[in-house]
Amino acid sequence: MIRLHNELRDTFAELIGMAWGDAGVRREVVLKEGEEGEGGVRADIVxxxxxxxxxxxxxxxxxxxxxxxxxxxxxxxTKSILR
Known part of the structure; x- marks a missing residue:
């Protein structure tokens, strides 16, 4: 699943780069650092x-x-799972 997730993330980032320009696309961006045992917040693509x-x-x-x-x-x- 991780490999599939990363492949989809990279493809999506590539398509965003083609549409809006590569310079503004970053992967695995930390939005908020974790504090005292908390995991923090990370985005797959910004x-x-x-x-x-x-x-x-x-x-x-x-x-x-x-x-x-x-x-x-x-x-x-399937509908309840995706919800």
Whole structure:
């Protein structure tokens, strides 16, 4: 799953770079440092100029496998899993 996540993140970052320019695209950006045992906040991609000129937009990539055994054993619908 980590490899799939990173592949999707890199592809998405590349597409953002093609649309809005490579100079404003960064990967794995720390938005807030962790303090005393807290993990902090990190974005998979930060890009400038996506929604507003020179404003940074943060993106987090999430891969969900609705066919995973952990979901199937609970008889959850795909819609409830993705919600």
């Amino acid at each position: 890009a400038r100029g996506v929604w507003e000129r020179q404003a940074a937009a943060s993106f987090d990539i999430c891969i969900t496998d609705p066919d995973a055994t952990s979901y199937a054993s609970k008889n959850r619908s």
